[in-house]
Amino acid sequence: MYATDASDYKEIPQAVVYPKHEADIRELVRFAGVNSITLIPRTAGTSLAGQVVGKGIVVDMSRHMTRILEINEKERWVKVEPGVILDELNIALRSTGLFFSPETSTSNRSMIGGMIGNNACGLHSLVHGTTRDHTLSVRAVLSDASVCEFGPLSSDEFNNLLDKEGLEGQIYREFNTMLSDPANQDEIVSGFPDPRVVRRNTGYALDELLDTPPYRGENAKYSDFNLCKLLAGSEGTLLFITEAKLNLVPQPPPFKALVPIHFNSVMDAIRGNLFAL
Template sequence: MDQLPVEIIKELKERFEGDIFHDRSSRLQYATDASAYREEPLLVTRPKHINDIRELVLFAQKNKLSIIPRTAGTSLAGQVVGKGIIADVSRYMTDILEVNREEMWVRVQPGVIMDELNMELEKHGLFFGPETSTSNRCMIGGMVGNNACGAHSLIYGSTRDHTLAVKAILSDGSEAEFSTVSTEDFEIKCSPDTLEGRLYNNIRSILSDPSNRESIRNEYPDPAIKRRNTGYSIDLLLDTAPFTEGRGDFNFSKLIAGSEGTLAFITEIKLNLIPLPPKEKVLVCMHCKSLEEAFHANLIALRYKPVAVELMDKMVLDLTKSNLTQKKNRFFIEGDPAAILIVEFARESRDEIDMLTNELEQAMREAGYGYHFPLISGDDI
């Protein structure tokens, strides 16, 4: 099927208050994201509120169609591209609902842009930590779906680490809120004969099975690997109080983060906030003679608790030589390095940063890594 029949679309329009587009030009606009993938959807919708999402879910279920939740479309792997119904929440579901300064959390709708959220939070001395390179346009719903993080994931972690609760519409049109529950409350959640109750009961059955537990612990990525962004993080649910003694409380929202909109349609998100970062920042741009040297040097750099570590290889460096815009940014480069290891420090005082950068350079030189260690700060960053 390349296009939905008009009579089916009319059926949805009678119950849907948001926008519905079925002309080809509109569908082509949503046929791709920031990736190279392309597939024309059957229908494009822009829900106005939760009831629109509920009606859309029921409509899709009745007609055996898929729904593709979408915000800014900044994904790089075709996550919001598909043959089904696009549900774009970036037009109407864009409210910051509540900021709690004392308890350091915020409730938002999925279409809130990250930079706009942090501009509002700055008034309270707070911010949402997991930044991305697309922060001026990416939206919180997409960040939860992708479990987004950025250059500063070393200290701020990923979106999953800061997701406290999620409200969502399930596949039967019912509404559920997933948040932290004690072991006692977890057992209560398993009881009702509702879709939400069956979800809790099902995960209890899966994670209580000894063979499943063994497989999860043996086959899932090492917990020490922080940046394993997407996928069903069922190992994190196993590592909670109902299944592992001495662990923290169970929270289904940890599974929703990174699930790319496949488990439920998010309508509201509650996020943990942190104090604004230190204003003093410096980059140590360590020049390396080989990529292997940079890899080993990274292990030393991590001992000094940087806020970020990034690598710029020779291919990127060479491209800047002939780029008129980037040529001026080569002012700190000496010679022809095979790679530059960029180590970022942020502290409350410049004296503290100077002490760290001196210790870092000394450790690198003693290990035989690096030949030039320029410091970049202020407007040059």
């Protein structure tokens, strides 16, 4: 089953592992780095494009890392591990009157880690936005097995991180060098899809990072710099998410609808009526 997903692709992995916690993932990253082996994060495997299919080690987050860690009803956010199923999360949130709004067609099995990796959209994304719009922060393991948190940063916090030692500081410095270059800015603006196109996932969302105060000042779309805008939709290629803090929105009001059902015969209609009763 790990040789494929919901796509038509097939590749036998070297191994499959089931991490129980963050420490396991850090050890896996160290092992993979020493042995030059690819790690493939996987949750439900519902994607149609083969993102979790490969020759490396498949890291299945769906077996053990499935906890809802914290619900903050007042501030409207929830903190979860990557293996939490979307429907189960929203069932747990039902009593609060809130829900995590990206409604995918595979909501009974799709998991938060994969939704972030794929920037899942869902039926009402034009109203509620995509997973990217509701990913507030993540805790993650980097390629050197260090752990850091990515979330909203004020201009001062962003500038302080530019001086930080280690891989985390290097990441911010390299993004800053890239996004500060006027030629790169022009290329990003002209090359990325129109911002009005909500349902899109065309590579790393550099345009989302560019539209922040460090580069657009008071004219920025966003009030802070947040690497989660780029991590959502990165297909698990940049880091291992171990926790995610998600924005919640009010549940829509209940409604009634009439659904006309067509049958091929009277007997089929009778059987259907008995089933409905």
